[in-house]
Amino acid sequence: MSNSYAQAVLRTPDLGKALDVAHKLLALAETSGMDVTFLARVHASQALEELSEILTEWNWWSEGADRPASSDDSDDPAGHLPVRVKSFCQEPDTVDAFLAAVGNGASVVCWDFSSWPEAPEIGLGIGGERGAYVSLCVNARDLYLDEPSYDHTVYVHVKQVEAERAPWLAAQVGLHVFGELVMADD
Template sequence: MSNSTAAAILTTPDLDEALRVVRGLLGVADLDCAEVDFEAEIQSRQGLAEVSRVLPGLNWWAREESDPRSAKAGDDPAECLPVRVHDWCHALQLAEPFVRALGPRDAAAVRWDLNGWPAVPEAGLEDISQKYAYLTLSVNSRDLYQCELAPDHTVYVHVRGEHDLDRVHWLAAQVGGRFEGRTELAPL
């Protein structure tokens, strides 16, 4: 197991702006064999219905650890709200529909597992393999794990560690963002 450093390059109340930045970063990344993972806390029946349309067979369980109800047990998630979602290894094209399906009180982290970040010789940056090449959009939350709920959305780029912040600055500049100085350790 290894860790990456997730660096915030944009926090905005405008979901369209956050998605524009994500699309720009995906245009820079090596997407060969890339996939997307979803983590969320769904609060409402409407949000649950919309997310379930995007991800049929949704992998969920009751939010309270003492509550054993889950998708695996065959329970009805609408009877268990709020529910936690951990649904991994999906095609990239499901990311934006998933984000748009979320309700205004549903917090989520969408993580793109990339094949790599490119080398940028003029900036002195070597390529980074998939081990440290991730991109996360936190929706209605200011952190990677939906602990700090907020009315805005944060885009994070993941790199090897604090010593690789030049790459963060370079990636942010490619999409009109800037490194906000906030980082989180991201166990992978």
């Protein structure tokens, strides 16, 4: 496993605006072979049913040390709500259905793609190889869903040694970075 470093570029209560910014950032990138990772906190069995129809493969685990259960146990997640659900390598066209299924719950959509463009103004060539992502945290302020919120945050991910790429990317879509550059488990 490798790690990227993420920095926030937008926080807004408007999910449509957050998705628009994410798509503008993706338009800068080389997105051939792009896939999406989803993470969600699920509180309702209806959401689990909808997710099972959307996601080709997923794992889940119950929240709380006093209620240990997971997909490793072959249990029914509906019997252990609330649960966290994670799914890797999903098709980008499933994002809207995923967000609809999760509803007002906290979730993360992370687009994984080939590379960021060259940034000659700051001395950087094409960036990528485990450092090219865009994440959208919905109803959460952090990448791990530990800080619930009523707004949404868009992050750009870069390699730590190319940290200056984050503000450069934000500027390309008319924004500025804020907060710290944080390590993200990919």
